[in-house]
Amino acid sequence: MQAVILSAGYGRRLYPITDNKPKSLIKVAGKELLLRHLQILNEQGIEEFIVVTNSMYEKQIRNFLRKFPYKVEVVVNPEPERGNASSLYCVKGKIKDTFALIMSDHIYDSVFIEEALKGKGIIVDELGRFVDIEESTKVLCVSGRVEDIGKDIDKWNCYDTGFFILDADIFETLERLMEEKRTVEISELVKEHKLECTHVSGLFWMDVDTMTDLERARKLLIEKSVKGTGDGLISRLINRRISVKITEALIDRLTPMQATLISFLVGIISSGIALIFPPLGGLMYQLSSILDGVDGEIARASLNTSKFGGWFDSILDRYVDFSFLLALGIYLSPPLWMWAVILLATMGSVMVSYSTERYKGEFGENIYKTIKLMNYIPGKRDERIFFIMIMTLLGYIEELFIILAIVTNLRVLATILLVKLYKGTG
Template sequence: MEKVEIAFYPGVERDGFRTHVFIKNAKGREGKVQAVILAAGLGTRLGLEEKAYPKGLLKVAGRELLLRHLILLSREGVEKFVLVVNPRNRKYFEEFLARYPEYRVILVENSHPERGNGYSLWCARLAVSGPFVLTMSDHLFEEAFVKRAVRGQGLILDRQGFYVDPVEATRVKVSEGRVVEIGKGLEPYDGFDTGFFVLAPEIFKAAERLVEIRQEISLSEIVQAARIPVTEVSGLFWTDVDTPEDLKQARKLLIRASVKGAGDGLISRTLNRRLSTRISPYLCGRITPNQATILSFLLGLLSAALAYFHTAFGGLLYQIHSVLDGVDGEIARAALMKSRFGGLLDSVLDRYVDFIFLSFLLLKLKPGGLLLAAGLLALLGTVMVSYTTERFKGAYGKDAYGIFPVLHYFPGKRDERIFLIFLFCLSGRPELLFPVLALLTHLKVLFTLTVFWRKRSELEEAQG
């Protein structure tokens, strides 16, 4: 009847592909070791149909949408991917896959893409056995979403649709934990279809019944017919890319979503992040996170030198540096390029910038006696605020601000300190800065140590 061609990509033997299902994977985790990604759509709305260039290969934050799927699902233990393409876009995917031989991908060709994405799923059946993750190549998910979604079952439902256009998004009606109806205009509805599913192979039985009686079948029809269960993953960023505007918007939202939970201080939350998340989308994909770190460092050094000659301008540039200092982390998370070394480098260079800026400010004042003592204390406190929480992370392996939100109540984080320094630079009385900063930072260290001390028994036990 229908023709299904299967191509085998690196590491997959023809006979072997049916055996790798829902077993412990190489990393020793129990997980869904296979994923089906539908990429046979015709991409009409993006103006790509002439060349049949697939939406899944469009780049957001410097990475193809498909590559994001491969990276994020691999991190969750998926070891085998089944990619359903159409005859016209197949060559693009083959080129793409040749560049990433580290992923085991089985290419399945759907010769009748006009029969809909339900039919694409049907085409994947021969390459799949056991439970599997199903998602769409033109969808974009933030890392935290994928992490939670793969642990769910059935349709992954977003009840809040925080990042979603409620008119465009596909709505889902749920009853007794199962899908009842799916559709765009649906009223009333319980949430949105995220395009991410965790399915049992029984789904193909439901698909078969529809394939036999109908020409065009959508995935929604299959899912609805199978009354699959629903798992809620709300409040996290996901989107599908249909238009060029979607693509731009996705990049911005991805950056914005990457900021959550970063443990920012007050000035970061109210000022710096609002600016940096507007800048990052333009840099993302153009420079690497480590390059952003170095650029921000150089700008910080420049601001210090400038402060020696013109305090107010130096202070202003220092505050600008503080805004740009958020960019490296934002593009690293958005582009899935976060690295431990990058974080370490950023921290170390931040300490250098802070110390050097304050040193130049102090040197300019030609300090002696009390002012010098206050200056030295301010320098010490500035480093120690960071040292104390970093040392905590080293000792307990956990983020101090994450465990003890109470630490936020006492100001003195980097963004807050820099803003304070900036204000003193503008004020024309920079010498007053040092005693204030000395007091603030050492009290913050004391406060932090006190919190650690009070909770030391709980912490020790939690570590076993």
């Protein structure tokens, strides 16, 4: 299947940021709108793209596309003022069969695009969860076909998502309209052709017309990027609320790897401080725990996730935890028996991760998804760090090690029992 992406508009409502570049090259949550489309569509198996632009932006679009491995043909609409359907008309001779038509100023997530590609005609959404109702294009869909469409129609039952799966026969209708009228919009074409409707209600999509939309899109993408599973209580209650704000501020300036390294450095510095003054070290350690969420959020929201990044981050986390506990131990300078407790606490802390990660390697699935009860056993990293901070602030360092040694290793024991229960025969 080919995909046609329309990017011939001037994006006037986004001035001044579209003053010298097309809307499709605006970065939203760390990645350009156009590149988002190309990447997600390509992941869903689409390999041939046509981008329609205007003569003013042609060079910029071409230069931008050169940096990426996608197979894209750039087509210039010489008269974009004749409406967005005139841009579609420009690709007439290049379409082989069924194709996807996408408005470049929309954002979709991969679930939306996966579902939309299975559809036919105009992809519509009944819920419009992320839609500005005033501004949106409404659709009246009757018996599976478009009866009416427009911003100001009276009767409607769903929203136009800006995504279409069309056959080449659409060009006959389009040709007729183009001959009759000076300007033709896609919505007129849709109505004239009585296009079929496919519902993908409730999935994530939105269009980006104004600065407000842009802000909202960034926020929504970052919120969606917060991992649901595996987060401990403290992550959900405290860390994620702060980390998403940091991500919002830094997503266009920081790569995920840079965020990983910053969080690691803050963790190591917190250990250095704990050698001398544990309460301040504990605070810094908790800060590093908050920052530890930022790399993943940036990566997921900007579609820049990497397996190496996830793996590397988890190894650095283990070393930060280790160095902090070692620093506290050295600060304590305790008797022999206490060193046994310190070692046990350190071992337990690593083993909490080891037991769940090793599970993924063996069973090929996320333990927090398969064994839901795992989510309610205390001892996850965010919870441990928060507890460590509290105890260092209170000056209870010996007690901290004793509790940590017990809780972490009991958690590993509970994990073993649960895995035996759920998977013992596997």
